[in-house]
Amino acid sequence: MPQNLRSPRARxxxxxxxxxxxxxxPALRRWLIHAALPWSAASVLHLWQRTLREGGSESLALQRLDAAERATLRREAPRVWGAAYPVCENSP
Structure with a gap:
């Protein structure tokens, strides 16, 4: 099979x-099931471990992931769906 059919990132x-x-x-996998964004295992694990390393609990790590996701959605929504897209500031 020719090599050009493979993604260069695959290497x-x-x-x-x-x-x-x-x-x-398990708690992180449960959070990912309901995540609005397609997080990579590496990115969520990095934030999870950093929170625990700083003395936080699992619930604090989950709250931090929620906050990161909300911030990303707020930042990306206008670019993806247009400036008129309603982004709820008070979402949980």
Whole structure:
């Protein structure tokens, strides 16, 4: 098979993305099920571990992920859906 059919990024990845997802802590996997954005296992795990390393709890880490997702949606919504798209500032 010709090499040009493979993604150049495929060489950068080590291991299976599903295996990385399956190794996430159960509470983090549950959060990902309901996430509005397609988070990578690496990015959520990084924020999760940083919160725990700073002395936070699992619930604080989940709150931090919620806040990061809300901030990303607020920032990206006008570019993706247009400036008139209603973004709720008081969303949970």
């Amino acid at each position: 950068w990845r080590k291991g299976s993305p599903m295996q990385r997802h399956d190794r996430l802590p």
